[in-house]
Amino acid sequence: MKLKQIIVALAALCSMAASAQTSINLANYQVTGNYALDALGKMGLEASAVTYARDRGTLFFVGDEGLGVVEISKTGQTLGSMAFDWTGTASSNNDAEGLTYLGNGQLVVVDERPQIAYQFAFSNGGSVMLNNQPKVAIMGSTTSVKNVGTEGISYDPLTGKFYSVKQDDPAQLRESTLSFAVGGGTASTTILNSGASSLFGLNSLSDIQTLSPVDALTGTAAADNLLILSLDSKKLVELDRATGTVLSSFDLSDVTTQAIEGVTVDEKGTIYLVAEDSGTTNSRLFVLTAVPEPETYAMLLAGLGLVGFAARRRK
Numbered sequence: 001m002k003l004k005q006i007i008v009a010l011a012a013l014c015s016m017a018a019s020a021q022t023s024i025n026l027a028n029y030q031v032t033g034n035y036a037l038d039a040l041g042k043m044g045l046e047a048s049a050v051t052y053a054r055d056r057g058t059l060f061f062v063g064d065e066g067l068g069v070v071e072i073s074k075t076g077q078t079l080g081s082m083a084f085d086w087t088g089t090a091s092s093n094n095d096a097e098g099l100t101y102l103g104n105g106q107l108v109v110v111d112e113r114p115q116i117a118y119q120f121a122f123s124n125g126g127s128v129m130l131n132n133q134p135k136v137a138i139m140g141s142t143t144s145v146k147n148v149g150t151e152g153i154s155y156d157p158l159t160g161k162f163y164s165v166k167q168d169d170p171a172q173l174r175e176s177t178l179s180f181a182v183g184g185g186t187a188s189t190t191i192l193n194s195g196a197s198s199l200f201g202l203n204s205l206s207d208i209q210t211l212s213p214v215d216a217l218t219g220t221a222a223a224d225n226l227l228i229l230s231l232d233s234k235k236l237v238e239l240d241r242a243t244g245t246v247l248s249s250f251d252l253s254d255v256t257t258q259a260i261e262g263v264t265v266d267e268k269g270t271i272y273l274v275a276e277d278s279g280t281t282n283s284r285l286f287v288l289t290a291v292p293e294p295e296t297y298a299m300l301l302a303g304l305g306l307v308g309f310a311a312r313r314r315k
Helices: 003-019 294-314
Strands: 030-036 045-054 057-063 069-070 080-085 095-102 106-111 118-122 125-130 134-136 150-155 162-166 171-179 184-194 205-212 225-230 233-238 243-249 260-265 271-276 286-290
Touching: 045 150, 045 271, 080 271, 106 150, 134 184, 134 294, 150 260, 162 205, 225 260
Parallel strands: 045 095, 045 260, 080 125, 095 150, 150 205, 205 260
Antiparallel strands: 030 286, 045 057, 057 069, 069 080, 095 106, 106 118, 118 134, 150 162, 162 171, 171 184, 205 225, 225 233, 233 243, 260 271, 271 286
């Protein structure tokens, strides 16, 4: 067998394994990074949401005091920041609790209590007056739901839809088509699952992340799954969004005593979490990386063996 044929065969095997994948299996993940985030005059404190910018290879996060957005590296180094100006929004608390990246420097931040999403372009060192930006009320109303409103939002680049979570009373998982417009756009939102408490076995919902951006999941059932974070339950779960079934989970209780409130994922499947300072000096970034399953190792070893055998035959 020629080396080229072996490579093609290995690619086919990997493709078959990928097509059968229905879960990323959080049980295979472990903490591989723990980084302090700069306080930046309090802008970097109270980290409450994080999102990955694939076209920049960086992360953005916000604090729930709503002072602004910070761009950081995958290991937590500050790369830039932009201040928020809430003038004219009538926001009661400036609770920036949800954040997602659309591409080309465009971000969406959500004010928790009125559940309004604002779209804006990141400009390092600048300031953005949110009320002048395209915006939309996720639930069609801006009536305050107090401190149990929208805690997280995630954009699905494959469908163009947005997924968001309401913290509690009742907890909700939502799917939305959002049309942003200056002065206020329109939203079509469906509540996929709703409960007063213990939704998906979680005591509250703190953030959400779609898994469709993970390259290895393209074309698999797992690409439709969601990551749901719960601060109160100290748990990250993988959810089948069609059925509401929890497929896998990761216990966060031993990771830190600080409040973990934000989650995102990159194209390699690496998971990033942000935690509030919780009375300490700094908010933190935690990195979770998947450890290959035994069958993956077996496939790799088998492949290497075939390549070695072919090399010997050619000699």
